Amino acid sequence: MKHRSFSLVLTVLVLLVSACAPAATATEPPAATEAPATEAPAATEAPATEAPAATDAPATEPSAAACEGDYVLVPKNLGNPYFDTANNGAQEAAGELGITVLYQGSATADATEQITLLNSLIAQQPCGLAISANDADALVPTGQDAMAASIPIVTWDSAIAPDGRNIHINQAETAGIGAIQIQMASELAGEDGGQIAILSATSTAPNQNAWIEVMQEELAKPEYSNLELVEIVYGDDDDTKSYNEAQALFTKYPDLEVIIAPTTVGIAASARAVTDANLIDQVFVTGLGTPNQMREYVHSGASPQFALWNPGDLGYLAVYAMHTLATGQITAEAGQTFEAGRLGEYTVEEDADGGLSILLGTPFVFNADNIDDFDF
Ligand code: RAM
Secondary structure, eight states: HHHHHHHHHHHHHHHHHHHSOOHHHHHOOOOOOOGGGGOOOSSSOOOOOOOOOOOOSOOOOOBBBOOOOEEEEEEESSHHHHHHHHHHHHHHHHHHTOEEEOOOOOOOOHHHHHHHHHHHHHHHHSSSEOOOOOOOTHHHHHHHHHHHHHHHHHSSSSSOOOOOOOOEEEOHHHHHHHHHHHHHHHHHTTOOOOEEEEEETTTHHHHHHHHHHHHHHTTSGGGGGGGGEEEEEEEETHHHHHHHHHHHHHHTTTTTEEEOOOOOHHHHHHHHHHTTTOOOTSSSSEOOOOHHHHHHHHHTSSSEEEEOOOHHHHHHHHHHHHHHHHHSSSOSSSTOOOOOOOGGGEEEOOOTTTEEEEEEEOOEEEETTTOOOOOO
């Protein structure tokens, strides 16, 4: 049902863009990248990404037509270096494609604020929207409104549920992201294990909740039976709230061994809280962070290891996918392939949530041996 309506929308879109003046869409030759997602992962046992499957379904011939307006990259909120890095990658892709990608977000990571922003963007009829969603279900009607107006909807980082998007750009497999965090926490807790807690972003964040669900499944495995998850708390991707929540955790649980923060805001705030409380070597912090925010804590021992993908590559791929949809080069069908500049070829796949997705790569573990090789 959904795919049929996608096809309809995209057919209309192709007709519309075909009527536009042709524009050059040639991309620059692939360039080398320092992105961890495209380097051989080291020091991690995260499941390897499957090689892109061969497909008999060739992508629709490039229409060589382009929408004349702007595209928009929408993060969960502004002021987060993770999303700023994604925007850097998005701008790199925009330069290669000869398009304009605006970067607009709400002040807080809040679904209602994000919907208000999206409604005003949709009214301006952009060429495409690439969204990191603050709520999977609440944004579905908004995504549907956009698609009904022939605006392609790509989600990235955090997905709108299938009915409200064309394609989600997934940074890494959900199972792998969840598993690597429990593995890192287990290593930090040591042989005897102990108490762990999770400090997440907002309680409605689709990506956070999917990863936490995997973490809970991992914890049920026999090899992690010595780890006790004592509480899940939410810092709302706000630095101060995250810091206070971390403090409250190690005050309430004096034997706490590890805080897992699957958010770049939460992990940096937690590591700072542990450092300020002189608890280095007593409470370890791990989860998902950016190297530049976590470098000092890796070297100090507050957070000896954490994981991430390259957010710049994620933004870059999101823009290529959005543009490829907007120009009718793909029509959001599983098996279609397209070239994403220096990152190479990607395949549209069926996602575990029943929608479509494109997988960027694998999570990468940062530690004292490699952290100084990265700058983002
Ligand atoms: C924060 C956000 C984002 C998440 C990263 C790991 O920046 O919550 O959605 O993917 O952390």
